[in-house]
Structure formats: C-alpha cells, structure tokens
Amino acid sequence: MQIKPSTTKDGITYFITPPPYLESTQENFTASQTNLTDSLHTDSLNSTTNAESHFPSEGLDMLYLAEQKHFWHISRREFLYKQVTKIFDKLYPQTQGKNLKILDVGAGTGSVTRHFLSQGFSDIAVGEIHPQGLEYAKSYGVKELYCMDLLDVPFQDEFDCIFAFDVLEHIDDDGCALKNMRSMLKNKSILALSVPAHNWLWNAHDCLVHHKRRYTRCMLNKLMREYGFEIVCSRYFFVSITPLLLVRALLAPYDKQNPKLHNSHKPNQLRDIPPPKLINNILLKICRVENKILDLLPQRFSTAFGGSLLVIAMS
Secondary structure, eight states: OBOSOOEEETTEEESSOOOOOOHHHHGGGHHHHHHHHHHSOHHHHHSOOSGGGSSOTTHHHHHHHHHHHOHHHHHHHHHHHHHHHHHHHHHOTTTTTTTOOEEEETOTTOHHHHHHHHTTOOOEEEEESOHHHHHHHHHTTOOEEEEOOTTSOSBSSOEEEEEEETOGGGOSOHHHHHHHHHHHEEEEEEEEEEEEBOGGGOOHHHHHTTOOOOBOHHHHHHHHHHTTOEEEEEEEEOOTTHHHHHHHHHHSOOOTTOHHHHTOOOGGGOOOOOOOHHHHHHHHHHHHHHHHHHHHSOGGGOOSOOSEEEEEEEO
C-alpha cells in the first residue's frame, strides 16, 4: 500500500525531492523538481532527505563502471544470488520465489536487480535516493523505479521481500531503517541485507563513501531481532580476501572520529578501478571458489570473520 504522494517523471516515481547534484547533473532534474513542487504536499517537500550522508552521487558513475569488471562486484553479486535463492528454494519449492514482489532498496545502479532479472525473476522494483542511480537501473531494463528515502518510506505492507545490500552502513539511524523496512514488508516476508564487516577493517575508503560503521554478526543479529526479525541465515563472506582488506586498512587508515574528514573528499578520489587484468582474474577465481565452498558448508560451520556479512531474516 502506498502511503505517500508521488509524481512520475521519465519513468521514475518520485516520493522525495531529488537531492542536490553536481553541476553536470543538476540541470537534468530541474523539471522533476518543478513537478514535485506542484504535485507533492508541502510538508513532504520541506522534509530533509539523507542523500548527502548516503553513498555520494558522484560515486555512482564510478560504481556503474566498476560493477561490470571488478572482481569484488562480480563475486559479491553471484554470492548474494546463490544465498538468497537457496532460501527461496526452501521456502517456495514450487516457484523458487521468482514470482515474489521484491524491492531492492538503496540499490545504487541496480546491478543486483539486473542479475536476478536475468535469472527469471520478474517483479523487482528498485528504490534509491539518487535519481542518477535510477537512470542506470532504467538502462538495465528495470521498470519500477522509486526515488525514495529509507528513513521516510512511502509503502506499508507492500512487499514479499526486500533487498538492502550494502545500505545499512550508510545510515546514522540504522534501527529506524530496519523498522521502516519491516513496515514495508508483508507478514512472514523476507529481508536480505549485506554490510561491511569488522571495525578493524575500517579504512579511508569507508569514509570516502560515507560509511558510518562496520558490523559483526553478533551485533547485526541482535539489532535485527530487536526490530522483530527472525534470523534465517547469517554468515560472513569475502573470507579469502580479508588479509588484503586488513592490509588496506593498515596502509590507508582514516580517522573515523573526525566528522570533517567525511566530507573532505574530492570526486576524483572516489575510485573503484579493478586491479590489473591478471590480478583481477585471479582474485575473481579465488572468490568464486570461496563462494562454492561457503555454499556447501552448513551455516554452523561459518567462519568467524570476513570482509562482508550477509543476513537473511523473516519479518
């Protein structure tokens, strides 16, 4: 059920005023902002969004290019798909969950949605605070595109499943985000989310992309239970490259306690360029082997650490 007013422009449904953009992209959304002013309630328009503290909009161009080639993005996408569909197969043996109504929130450019759609899923919407990311998702063929704020959600009891992959770490009030995602889910529905793991892996890149924290499995499981979720699956991944991530943290530390440093980056610092081709291919193969091993291991044999954490839960 939709509980907030909206307007549609060029295939994107806006529930919030599009956030400020770089000069090169601001003009593209002037018309949308004008339409919003005319059609949305004044109190909705005057409410502030959290766009500036989320993944920076200028980083979406970098993200779009990196997702096509970078070993991290490719293996992450494949791991998430395997783990989520494994749960779907158990819960929905007849349909494998392919007819579920899914919202991929904080989806960036929508690359995970694209992967699920390529495997036969048909009803996935993308929610993102930056219209720029939604434009990329549109180019992937995604039809349902929502410009929305996870701290002021526009739906209630609407979805069978929500994806929130690498989203929660960008939000100051992660508890509010979990509460709002639960409110958008129907009863006995699924939330699948991933986050960066372990504060001892904190590094300069975390600050450049506006991370607020990294999580442990115990920490996130406890938080999700507090907001009414029942944990189905909780496991670390990117185990094999954790030593490399630790080296990065040691060589590129960043002062998490200094808020001025969070906003001091320049657009050209937001780089996610794949390693040289040979190294990238080797790391991709290593991560793919790890994905197969983790896929075969029972959850009770999950490792104690990893670069990222996946949790799948029922509302």
